[in-house]
Amino acid sequence: MTAGGRRSPTTLALWAALVAVAALAPLAYLFVRAADAGLGDALRVATDETALHLLWNSVVLAVAVTITCVAIAVPLAWLTTRPDLPGRTMWTVLTALPLVVPSYIAAYALIGATGPSGLLSDWLEPLGIGTVPRPDGLAGAWAVLSAVSYPYVLLPVRAALLGLDPSLEEASRALGRSPRETFLRVVLPHLRPAVGAGGLLVALYALSDFGAVSLTRYDTFTRSIFLEYRSSFDRTPAAVLALVLVVLCVLVLAAETRTRGRGAYHSGRATGTRARPVAALGRARWGGAAACAVAVGAALVLPVLVVVTWATRGGGGADVAWEAALHSVQASLVAAVVTVAAAWPVSYLAARFPGRLARLVEGGSFVGHVLPGVVVALSLVFLGTRLVPSLYQTQALLTFAYVVLFLPLAVGALRTSLLQVAPSLEDASRSLGERWWGTWRRVTLPLVRPGAAAGFALVFLTAMKELPATLLLAPTGFNTLATEIWGASAEAFFARAAGPARGLIGLAAVPLALIVARDAGGKRARPRQPPATAGMIDTV
Amino acid sequence: MKHPAVLVPVVLLASLAAACGSGGGDTLTIYSGRSKELVGPLLEQFADETGVDIEVRYGDTAELAATILEEGDNSPADVFFAQDAGALGAIAKEDRLTELPSDLVEQVAPAFRSTVNLWIGTSGRARTLAFNPDLISEDELPDSILDLTDPKWKGKLGWAPTNGSFQAFVTALRVLKGDDEARRWLEGVKENQPEEFSANIPVVQAVGEGEISVGLVNHYYVPQVVKENPKLKVRNYFIPGGDVGGLVNVAGVGQLASSNSAGDARQFVEFLLSDEAQRYFAEETFEFPLVEGVAADPDLPALTELEPPAVDLAKLDDLRGTLDLLEDTGIL
Incomplete structure (x- = not known):
């Protein structure tokens, strides 16, 4: 039995649709602004030669970054789920941490580390290597965005690996397939939804990011949108360009839907009740640790070192701003909880009742992620002051902005996990007399916990570094670590940015470590009363 | 903690309270x-x-x-x-x-x-030439910023083309001399292969360290940088005579x-x-x-001692045209 073809319950559909409509709020603003130009002018802005050039550049960057992120993240995810990787818990936390490095900090780091007077050149000089050239334009933007966004793929893929029924691997091995064949022909195909979901996030992020492309001077849509705001104070051309980004987003979504296929990804067992996969690395384990070290070194240690170097060179105080740290954690925590909750009906609908409605709702939830933060922020400035003035510049509206921006992070992770839970488990629970709440709490929730945790972590970490919406929509005077870093680096007082930057990375590591430690233990992932009969009812 | 989930409503309530607390009249x-x-x-x-x-x-x-x-x-x-x-x-x-x-x-x-x-x-804030007195004497500095297209400046200059103040200066150049002259100047300076920086502070630091002789910056970066690192050899040169290079x-x-x-x-x-x-x-x-x-x-110097160009600051709003020009000339 597959899930397809079942009619979605009305309540679920309504909730999901409500979330999607809310997430599409910025579109209303973009249409209002674009309409100022009139259709003819808008089309001209959207299709002139510059726009096509920007389109090409943006697509090239998004494709290159997505491929690179998948190539980095899938092996890392696999390595960090092997039981005998030396320092496994540490690597699991560290490999996910680059997500919290703001792209503009990573870009500054790249600039600071390369070139004639760069950090790397200084280190390598004794070895006679000379100058490490400074990657500019496409190469620079590609390197920076790949480094900071591969965790978008890593976390869902890791969750999928943890949710994968280990008996699949065992069966493959028992049937005489080599570990390599088993990975390529059994494990990898099961990771397709997770890779697709993560890749989608990376592609959309690469389209929407501003920090990396502006500092490495690569001409994309986002950079052009920012230049319009900055140069002419005219919001209309920016709105038109943003709408083109939305169209691009729809195309990317359509492409991703095609790769999904129709396979079932659940085994019919409650995988949480099983022991963790046993496949070990054996002699390759030190190589695995080295691979983790290389990724962490390039994407995390290098930016941190450059930041620390600013601190020592400038001699500035590197005090951790406690108030800002508290604000960051609190705002991001609320954002993560609300976003995961809002993502639930959307991803449940998408996983259990695929169809036109599900696709529309899920697609709608992705639009906010492709828009540059400043566009979403200005749209909520426009809508907030007109529709809900009492909530304008309160944490409620800021949280709403985070939900609009980060909803897909949670939807992708949850949906992937849900696909691994056989619907028959829920049916069995209900047929055994549990109400929907009990089924949800005692069967579904424990089984999708890795996905929910991954979604929570993604939203939390991304919200920690969010800047444009925080600057415009947070309660006045509500500083966060990200705004402190920005405030210091805007005037090139890099030394003073070092304190909050270290605070940001340090604080982000804590929740990540907690989540990972629970997964690593594997003990608490089991439902309190495992539905023991469930595995027998359904086979794929 | 047995149930981290208990924290969730607590945080949400606290946030709500915080939201209500702010925004007094x-x-x-x-x-x-x-x-x-x-x-x-x-x-x-x-x-x-x-x-x-x-x-x-x-x-x-x-x-x-x-x-x-x-x-x-x-x-x-x-x-x-x-x-x-x-x-x-x-x-x-x-x-x-x-x-x-x-x-x-x-x-x-x-x-x-x-x-x-x-x-x-x-x-x-005034546009200035930040220079390293060990590498070049003040007498050798030009009377007009337009002279920086001279080949003798090859490899000696530094600038930060993404900086807003630099772009405002280029806009002033366009307003005062016309787009064609501005384009010729940008192309001429580019011929001299100026070192490019992401912001003004690194330009001033590079001048102070002797990496380049002259940098196009705002005046206040020089005292700021020297205050943080007094060993750096860098001074301001305010271009006189109403030259556009002395924009305030x-x-x-x-x-x-x-x-x-x-x-x-x-x-x-x-x-x-x-x-x-x-x-x-x-x-x-x-x-x-x-x-x-x-x-x-x-x-x-006192502000009254400066000889800035006569340009209406409100007219410096055509940044779009400046960016197009910078992109056309391959500088941005």
Whole structure:
């Protein structure tokens, strides 16, 4: 039995649709602004030669970054789920941490580390290597965005690996397939939804990011949108360009839907009740640790070192701003909880009742992620002051902005996990007399916990570094670590940015470590009363 | 902790309480496009001395201007403290600012304020050539920035083409000399292979370290950098004779027409023009005070000794054209 073809319950559909409509709020603003130009002018802005050039550049960057992120993240995810990787818990936390490095900090780091007077050149000089050239334009933007966004793929893929029924691997091995064949022909195909979901996030992020492309001077849509705001104070051309980004987003979504296929990804067992996969690395384990070290070194240690170097060179105080740290954690925590909750009906609908409605709702939830933060922020400035003035510049509206921006992070992770839970488990629970709440709490929730945790972590970490919406929509005077870093680096007082930057990375590591430690233990992932009969009812 | 999930409602409730607690009616809301690092202490002084409760939203000047435009009449902002005159001009053009009394406005020379009293410059910054006296003597520096196209400057220059002040200077060049002359100048300087930097501070540092001889920057970066590292050999050269290379731009303030704390807002504008605030700009940010009677930093010339070009700052709003030109010439 597959899930397809079942009619979605009305309540679920309504909730999901409500979330999607809310997430599409910025579109209303973009249409209002674009309409100022009139259709003819808008089309001209959207299709002139510059726009096509920007389109090409943006697509090239998004494709290159997505491929690179998948190539980095899938092996890392696999390595960090092997039981005998030396320092496994540490690597699991560290490999996910680059997500919290703001792209503009990573870009500054790249600039600071390369070139004639760069950090790397200084280190390598004794070895006679000379100058490490400074990657500019496409190469620079590609390197920076790949480094900071591969965790978008890593976390869902890791969750999928943890949710994968280990008996699949065992069966493959028992049937005489080599570990390599088993990975390529059994494990990898099961990771397709997770890779697709993560890749989608990376592609959309690469389209929407501003920090990396502006500092490495690569001409994309986002950079052009920012230049319009900055140069002419005219919001209309920016709105038109943003709408083109939305169209691009729809195309990317359509492409991703095609790769999904129709396979079932659940085994019919409650995988949480099983022991963790046993496949070990054996002699390759030190190589695995080295691979983790290389990724962490390039994407995390290098930016941190450059930041620390600013601190020592400038001699500035590197005090951790406690108030800002508290604000960051609190705002991001609320954002993560609300976003995961809002993502639930959307991803449940998408996983259990695929169809036109599900696709529309899920697609709608992705639009906010492709828009540059400043566009979403200005749209909520426009809508907030007109529709809900009492909530304008309160944490409620800021949280709403985070939900609009980060909803897909949670939807992708949850949906992937849900696909691994056989619907028959829920049916069995209900047929055994549990109400929907009990089924949800005692069967579904424990089984999708890795996905929910991954979604929570993604939203939390991304919200920690969010800047444009925080600057415009947070309660006045509500500083966060990200705004402190920005405030210091805007005037090139890099030394003073070092304190909050270290605070940001340090604080982000804590929740990540907690989540990972629970997964690593594997003990608490089991439902309190495992539905023991469930595995027998359904086979794929 | 047995149930981390218990924390969730607690945090949500706390946030709700925090949300309700903020946004009292009697506060002065300042949108500041100038960073907390630069002006935070000054704003604190204002609050301490006047007893006015202030709330400050720091942000990018252009983004805050766009925000004020989108907020319209519902803007919570009472005053806008901007990094450049262009943003003030943009919101003045859409009737977001209220007229200031002429006795207040006239404390500042006409070149540094709105022609219709809608905003006032509060401090000035000059474009200069930062040079390393060990590598080049002041006599060798050109009388006009236009001479930097001479091949003798090959490999000796540094600039930061993405910097807003540099772009404002190019806009002034276009306004004063025309687009063709501006293009020829940009292409000529580019022939000399200037070293490119992401911001002004690294330009000044590179001059101080002797990596390049001359950098095109704003004047206040030189004292700032020297203050942090006194060993660096770098000085300012103010181009004389009304040359466009000596452009003086301003940071300024405007009072929002939609403000419902008009009295406090006026008090804030007055404060920024007071001796105390003007001295702060001179001593802390190394900018030029614009009100007569307050001296600039002793290491800097007086503003009246400078010979800036005669250009209407409000006319420097065609940044789009400048960016197109910079992109056309392959500089951006």
